[in-house]
Amino acid sequence: MKKLRIETYQLDTGSLSDSVNLPIYIAKTLFKCLPPKLAAYFSDDADSLATLKASLLNRDSSGVILEIEDIEDNERVVFKVI
Numbered sequence: 001m002k003k004l005r006i007e008t009y010q011l012d013t014g015s016l017s018d019s020v021n022l023p024i025y026i027a028k029t030l031f032k033c034l035p036p037k038l039a040a041y042f043s044d045d046a047d048s049l050a051t052l053k054a055s056l057l058n059r060d061s062s063g064v065i066l067e068i069e070d071i072e073d074n075e076r077v078v079f080k081v082i
Contacts, residue, residue: 002081004056009076011069024081027056052079 002024055065
């Protein structure tokens with residue numbers, strides 16, 4: 001069964017801080033329920049949210065589908081389908 005894995009790393013050390021696995025069907029259900037205009041509330045990350053949603057709804061997706069670096073919080077978040 002495919003899963004959405006969300007991993008958070010420290011930018012300065014590269015060490016893994018947190019990891020969460022969700023069954024892909026739960027992630028798909030959440031994204032199907034989101035209103036289309038929701039991405040507008042994410043301003044800078046609207047394209048990233050749209051990319052993540054499209055990748056989750058595509059049954060052939062696998063591997064890393066999105067990486068976001070937040071220099072201010074010293075974090076890198078990786079979304080991948082495993």
